[in-house]
Amino acid sequence: xxxxxxxxRRVQFAETDMAGVMHFSNYFRWMExxxxxxxxxxxxxxxxxxxxxxxxxPRVQVSCEYLAPLRFEDVVTIELTITDVREKSVTYxxxxxxxxxxxxxxxxxxxxxxxxxxxxxxxxxxxxIREKFDAGG
Amino acid sequence: xxxxxxxxRRVQFAETDMAGVMHFSNYFRWMExxxxxxxxxxxxxxxxxxxxxxxxxPRVQVSCEYLAPLRFEDVVTIELTITDVREKSVTYxxxxxxxxxxxxxxxxxxxxxxxxxxxxxxxxxxxxIREKFDAGG
Amino acid sequence: xxxxxxxxRRVQFAETDMAGVMHFSNYFRWMExxxxxxxxxxxxxxxxxxxxxxxxxPRVQVSCEYLAPLRFEDVVTIELTITDVREKSVTYxxxxxxxxxxxxxxxxxxxxxxxxxxxxxxxxxxxxIREKFDAGG
Amino acid sequence: xxxxxxxxRRVQFAETDMAGVMHFSNYFRWMExxxxxxxxxxxxxxxxxxxxxxxxxPRVQVSCEYLAPLRFEDVVTIELTITDVREKSVTYxxxxxxxxxxxxxxxxxxxxxxxxxxxxxxxxxxxxIREKFDAGG
Numbered sequence: 001x002x003x004x005x006x007x008x009r010r011v012q013f014a015e016t017d018m019a020g021v022m023h024f025s026n027y028f029r030w031m032e033x034x035x036x037x038x039x040x041x042x043x044x045x046x047x048x049x050x051x052x053x054x055x056x057x058p059r060v061q062v063s064c065e066y067l068a069p070l071r072f073e074d075v076v077t078i079e080l081t082i083t084d085v086r087e088k089s090v091t092y093x094x095x096x097x098x099x100x101x102x103x104x105x106x107x108x109x110x111x112x113x114x115x116x117x118x119x120x121x122x123x124x125x126x127x128x129i130r131e132k133f134d135a136g137g
Numbered sequence: 138x139x140x141x142x143x144x145x146r147r148v149q150f151a152e153t154d155m156a157g158v159m160h161f162s163n164y165f166r167w168m169e170x171x172x173x174x175x176x177x178x179x180x181x182x183x184x185x186x187x188x189x190x191x192x193x194x195p196r197v198q199v200s201c202e203y204l205a206p207l208r209f210e211d212v213v214t215i216e217l218t219i220t221d222v223r224e225k226s227v228t229y230x231x232x233x234x235x236x237x238x239x240x241x242x243x244x245x246x247x248x249x250x251x252x253x254x255x256x257x258x259x260x261x262x263x264x265x266i267r268e269k270f271d272a273g274g
Numbered sequence: 275x276x277x278x279x280x281x282x283r284r285v286q287f288a289e290t291d292m293a294g295v296m297h298f299s300n301y302f303r304w305m306e307x308x309x310x311x312x313x314x315x316x317x318x319x320x321x322x323x324x325x326x327x328x329x330x331x332p333r334v335q336v337s338c339e340y341l342a343p344l345r346f347e348d349v350v351t352i353e354l355t356i357t358d359v360r361e362k363s364v365t366y367x368x369x370x371x372x373x374x375x376x377x378x379x380x381x382x383x384x385x386x387x388x389x390x391x392x393x394x395x396x397x398x399x400x401x402x403i404r405e406k407f408d409a410g411g
Numbered sequence: 412x413x414x415x416x417x418x419x420r421r422v423q424f425a426e427t428d429m430a431g432v433m434h435f436s437n438y439f440r441w442m443e444x445x446x447x448x449x450x451x452x453x454x455x456x457x458x459x460x461x462x463x464x465x466x467x468x469p470r471v472q473v474s475c476e477y478l479a480p481l482r483f484e485d486v487v488t489i490e491l492t493i494t495d496v497r498e499k500s501v502t503y504x505x506x507x508x509x510x511x512x513x514x515x516x517x518x519x520x521x522x523x524x525x526x527x528x529x530x531x532x533x534x535x536x537x538x539x540i541r542e543k544f545d546a547g548g
Contacts, residue, residue: 013443
């Protein structure tokens with residue numbers, strides 16, 4: 001710890017709005033994309049079969065601060081840093097960099113849950129997942 | 138037959154793109170909105186428990202023709218007309234009217250399916266659903 | 275002050291995700307919808323021609339806390355409360371209520387800007403806008 | 412002619428719906444993504460400054476046929492084939508392949524327009540663009 005991971009992403013046309021910039025809600029989709037790519041890099045999915053159930057990670061608190069707009073076809077580096085791992089929750093921060101300049105930063109706190117029939121019950125993070133978070137990529 | 142139904146919908150900011158108009162993909166979301174409102178008007182849901190399964194309606198063919206752009210805060214009437222009901226499928230057309238002028242028209246063909254564990258199997262439209270389509274609102 | 279405003283909104287199918295609940299990013303689109311309806315209720319638009327320019331309100335900081343999931347076809351009341359009006363910025367909170375129970379709460383801080391050629395310059399909130407915020411609906 | 416181009420794209424979580432599959436409207440966003448990547452591969456943008464105006468390509472007719480659902484984290488090849496270039500319009504088809512199997516096919520007809528103040532006027536495709544389409548990648 002801290003664990004870091006990054007992807008590159010290009011702003012798509014459908015992600016812009018009439019102000020000519022990426023709509024602010026789409027940053028949260030990008031945070032989720034880097035998070036899920038991070039899970040894949042550890043050999044897991046964010047929707048992970050485990051024993052008789054499925055482990056998933058509903059979000060409980062999210063935020064984003066916007067420093068400069070993103071425009072169509074901008075290529076952005078999104079950096080994920082795991083900042084807190086608790087018994088049942090994980091928090092990460094996401095930095096957005098365009099040409100080396102920080103353009104936004106976000107944070108997501110998510111809770112480890114068993115999902116069954118679209119219902120969620122929070123659970124202690126299973127050891128095989130916690131070990132992957134701890135071990136590094 | 139034909140069955141008609143309509144809703145009003147306002148173009149939201151997040152639905153526009155950098156060209157200043159509603160993104161063309163969102164028309165399909167609006168078609169689905171009028172369709173689902175139509176199901177509700179018949180006392181059903183598009184995701185309908187039935188015996189031991191769930192009836193759902195995956196799309197198999199869709200199209201849209203754009204006649205004039207929609208802009209932020211435009212109020213649009215979306216008219217659904219059921220144009221074809223077969224053994225296992227339903228086709229409807231959606232007309233988009235802005236200030237009485239037709240601005241787009243679309244079509245959706247969807248198939249009646251049993252959904253289980255996120256898998257779909259096409260089935261004959263159950264009688265209680267077919268009757269509702271036939272009976273009128 | 276404080277100014278309050280509310281709308282009702284139904285969860286649409288396209289707003290759900292494979293976990294069977296409304297995707298967390300869509301709450302921010304809903305906050306924007308109640309905000310823009312609030313502007314309209316004051317006889318303005320969030321994209322407002324003013325003298326030779328256009329006034330718009332880019333977001334600088336947003337957050338959301340999720341208390342219980344929203345599901346397809348849930349009807350949700352979204353309550354906007356203006357909590358802070360400064361020289362150049364406005365902050366509001368949005369409460370999400372489903373059947374009278376609070377299911378989420380969010381916050382948006384936005385800055386008054388002149389927009390020209392898709393570029394933003396922060397400006398003091400024009401008097402005719404500030405007066406509308408102060409005067410009540 | 413015909414010109415072909417392809418990209419790979421992974422189904423993201425926010426692109427799924429409660430039926431556990433990619434929402435049908437998102438296929439149109441993917442078609443646009445391969446189209447815009449194609450423009451970039453020719454050294455252009457789909458929003459292209461030209462003389463005193465901006466050239467853009469509003470869609471006039473689109474369709475999609477769905478053969479098999481796409482699921483979260485599926486990796487899909489999207490193949491663009493230009494099928495018709497007229498004086499003012501271009502039509503392309505998009506094939507979706509998952510593990511070598513065709514899962515969807517779509518078509519987009521778009522019109523070459525000058526865009527000014529968010530207004531569109533159709534124009535003859537400028538020679539420098541037509542030549543790029545003709546010349547191959």
